[in-house]
Amino acid sequence: MRLRIFTEPxxxxxxxxxxxxxxxxxDLGFDAFxxxxHYLKMGDVSGDPGPTDAWITLAALARETSRIRLGTLMTAATFRLPGPLAIAVAQVDRMSAGRVDFGVGxxxxxxxxxxxxxxxxxxxERFERLEEQLExxxxxxxxxxEATYDFEGKYYRVADSPALPKPAQDGGPPVVIGGFGAKRTPRLxxxxxxxxxxxxxxxxxxxxxxxxxxxxxxxAGRTKPMVYSAAQVVCCGRDEAELKRRADAIGRDLTELRENGLAGTPAELVDKIGKFGELGAECLYLQVLDLHDLNHLELLAFEVLNRL
Structure with missing residues (x-):
């Protein structure tokens, strides 16, 4: 099981x-950041100092890190045109020496x-646009x-594109698609x-x-293996007092978090992560909501990651 840190800037x-x-x-040994x-806060928080652009941020982090993978959950297809988005992601992939995963929805x-x-x-229409963007x-x-790319769709037309730049990863960064949809999401x-x-x-x-x-x-007759993963809000503490302090810091009820997220002592988290593994999950994204509590990351690394 690979553990990835997932943030909501x-x-x-x-x-x-x-x-x-x-x-x-x-530094702590997690698989990815x-x-x-998103461009707007959600819920009763200030949102200060305001949004940061996902791909500009990841481009900078590509030059400040050397091992972890970098990616989005999820880039919105409504935000950017497909050609410029392909260029941006390919460039960040090259800047990171091939460490990008491309999550899109x-x-x-x-x-x-x-x-x-x-x-x-x-x-x-958003689903139709997403499918054309993916194509x-x-x-x-x-x-x-030395070849060119053409596409004629309902929403986008590409003609005689040199299809540059190429990503560092052969064939492009891994594509991540998510959501609970019953029909279109599984098909895509x-x-x-x-x-x-x-x-x-x-x-x-x-x-x-x-x-x-x-x-x-x-x-679909697909033979290529699929990686299955899940994302969960994480809240870990050595005891109930530490757990409650961290839950309060992110405005969540600890009982609710234990039921609907990944909350508890390190032993509780290891047990629940194992249950996701039994379902076929190879990777778990830990949504860390208090980005100033680096001690939380240390606890997760030393007492959860090191036990897996």
Whole structure:
């Protein structure tokens, strides 16, 4: 089981804070540093100093780290045009010497679109746009050198593209697709994804979602292995007092977190992570909400990661 640190900077984090968390992630032996791709805070927090752009942040972190993988859960297809997005991700992949994973989804948070002048079409159109973006982005990355790429879709047209720059990873960064959708999400994952991720669901729902994607892969005749992963809010403490202090710091009820997230003593976390492993998860994203509590990362590394 690989453990990855997953952050939500729109809730309030400067680049300097993200850098400190990324460096701790690397130094403590975690597999990767991931961040959300959002432009507006959620819930009753200040959000100061305001949002940081996901791919600009990851480009900087690519030069400040040397081992951990870097990626998004999830870049919204509504935020960027497919050609420029393919260029940006390919460049960050080269800047990191091939350490990028590309998580992408439809986009779902209407308020952030309104707040920053980004069109927010219907869910059906967002799925259609996502599928065209996946076809274009992966097509650009995989086009042989000296060849050109063309695409004619409902929303995007690409003609005589040199399909440059090429990512450092052959064929492009691994694509991560996630969500609990019952039909379109499994189909897109089976066709385009290297990894399927289910965020913030209980074990039973996780098993159901994994099975839907496995079935979609079988129906599509896919032979390439799929990585299955989950994301959970994490809150770890050596005792109840430390646990409650950390839960209070992120505005969550400890009892609710134990039921719906990954909360408890190191032994409790190791046990629950093992249950995700039994379902087929190879990777778990630990959503760390208090980015100033680096002692939390140390505890997770020494008492959870080292036991797996």
């Amino acid at each position: 729109q809730q309030g984090a400067s680049y300097e804070t993200l850098l400190s968390v990324a460096k701790a992630t690397e 991931f961040r959300s791709d 439809t986009g779902w948070f209407e308020e952030e679109h309104t707040a920053y002048g980004i069109p927010f079409p219907s869910l059906n 274009i982005i992966t097509g650009l990355w995989r086009t042989p050198r 994952a089976a066709r385009y994804a290297d990894e399927y991720n289910l965020p913030f669901h209980k074990l039973g729902d996780t098993e159901l979602a994994f099975e839907r994607v496995r079935k979609a892969c079988e129906e």
